[in-house]
Amino acid sequence: MSAHVATVDVPAVKKTPEPLNGVNTPALFATIDAVRNQPQLGTFQFRANGEWLSGTHMRTTMSDFSGAGGEHSHKWPYTAFADHPEVLCGEDKGPTPVEYVLHALAACLTAGIANIAAARGVKLSSVTSSLEGDIDLRGILGLSKEVRNGFSGMRVEFVVKGDAPEAKLKEIVQQACARSAVLDIVSNGIPVSVKANT
Amino acid sequence: MSAHVATVDVPAVKKTPEPLNGVNTPALFATIDAVRNQPQLGTFQFRANGEWLSGTHMRTTMSDFSGAGGEHSHKWPYTAFADHPEVLCGEDKGPTPVEYVLHALAACLTAGIANIAAARGVKLSSVTSSLEGDIDLRGILGLSKEVRNGFSGMRVEFVVKGDAPEAKLKEIVQQACARSAVLDIVSNGIPVSVKANT
Secondary structure, three states: OHHHHHHHHOOOOOOOOOOEOOEOHHHHHHHHHHHHHOHHHHEEEEEEEEEEEEOOEEEEEEEEEEEOOEEEEEEEEEEEEEOOOHHHOOOOOOOOHHHHHHHHHHHHHHHHHHHHHHHOOOOEEEEEEEEEEEEEOOOOOOOOOOOOOOOOEEEEEEEEEEOOOHHHHHHHHHHHHHOOHHHHHHHHOOOEEEEEEO | OHHHHHHHHOOOOOOOOOOEOOEOHHHHHHHHHHHHHOHHHHEEEEEEEEEEEEOOEEEEEEEEEEEOOEEEEEEEEEEEEEOOOHHHOOOOOOOOHHHHHHHHHHHHHHHHHHHHHHHOOOOEEEEEEEEEEEEEOOOOOOOOOOOOOOOOEEEEEEEEEEOOOHHHHHHHHHHHHHOOHHHHHHHHOOOEEEEEEO
16 A cells, blocks of 8 residues: 555656657747746747749748747748749749648648657657649639639648557647648638738 | 721731730730630649658658649759747748748739739839738647637738839739639638548
8 A cells, every 4th residue: 555655645756858859848848838928928920021033933031030029030031932834834943832832731730740749758750741732723814703713622641650659640640730820821711911012 | 987987897906915024925825725725724733742850840842743634843843941940949940831821922922913914014123022920829839729820810012013003003913812822722721631641
C-alpha cells in the first residue's frame, strides 16, 4: 500500500518538453502561455506588396508584419514570383497564383504537424504531401455563370513517418487540420475588401 | 440617308485585338473561343508536392499540371519555401504560409488586371498592390473557441496607372475581382479533403 500512498502524497512532476523535430518546444509552450496570459500578444497582421512586371508576370515582396505587441521584419524581404503558363497565354516565369494556394496549405499543415508532433513527444523522420486542385476555366473566362472561378475542390494527401504508431501519427495530422490558419481560410472563406486607386 | 444605308449593308469589321501590356491578346481571345467551342479544354488540375525540412521550415515543388486536354510541365520545377518567423518559434527561413495567401491573391488579381486591360485596349504603365491580413493567434494556439484559425479579414489596395480615365481603370480592377480564381477561393471557401498515410 505504501506505493499507493506515495502516488497520492508526491505532487506529479510536470514533464518539461524537449526540443524535437527542429521545433523549440519549450519556446512554443512559453509562447502559448504568454498569449494565454496577455491575449493582445496574439494579434498579428501580415502584409505583402505586389508589383506587376509584364503580361501575367508579377512579384510580391513580404518583409514586415506586426504581432506580439510590436513591429517585426523578416530576416530579409522575401519575394515570390507568379505567372500564367504558356497554355494560358502567359510566359511561365513562375508558378500560377492557384499553385501558391496549394503551397500555402501544404506549408501551414506541415508546420502544424511538426509543432504538434514535438509537443506530443513524437520524433518525425519525414513528412511529404501531394496536393491537387481542380478548376474549370469557364468560370474565369466568363463562359459560364454556373461554373465558379476558383477550385471546385482540393485534395491533400500526407505521408507521415515517425516513432509513433499509425493511429498517433494520424491524430497529429488531424490536430494540424484543426489548428490550421490556411485550411480555415480556404475551407470557410474570409471577408476580403479590394480597393482601387489611380 | 445613304450613310445610314451603308451602316446596314456593310458588315461590321471586327477589330482585331493587338498584343498589349505584354499580354498576347490575340492568343487570349483564341483561348476563350477554343474553350467556348470545346468546354472540356477548360478543365485543369494544378498540383504541388510538399516536403518537411525541419521545424516549421518546408519546401513545395510545383512542376506538372493538366489542362487543355493534356499534361503539361512548367519550364522547370518551381519551388517555394515557407517557415514561421522567430517570434512564432520558427527560424524565419521563408515567408509564412498566410503571407503566401496574400501573394496568391495579389498575383491572381494583378494578372487579371493586365489581361482585362489588354482586352479593352488600355495600356498600363504600373500596377502595385498592398495587402494586409489580420489574425488572432488564439485560434491556432487553441486558446479560444470563439477565435477562428484563419485571417479575420484581408484588405487589398491597388494603385493602377494607365492611358485611360480613372473610372475605366477602376472598372478593370472590378472585372479582375469578378473573374479571380483566388479571390473566389479565399472569399467563399472550397471543399478540401485531407488524408493521412503512414
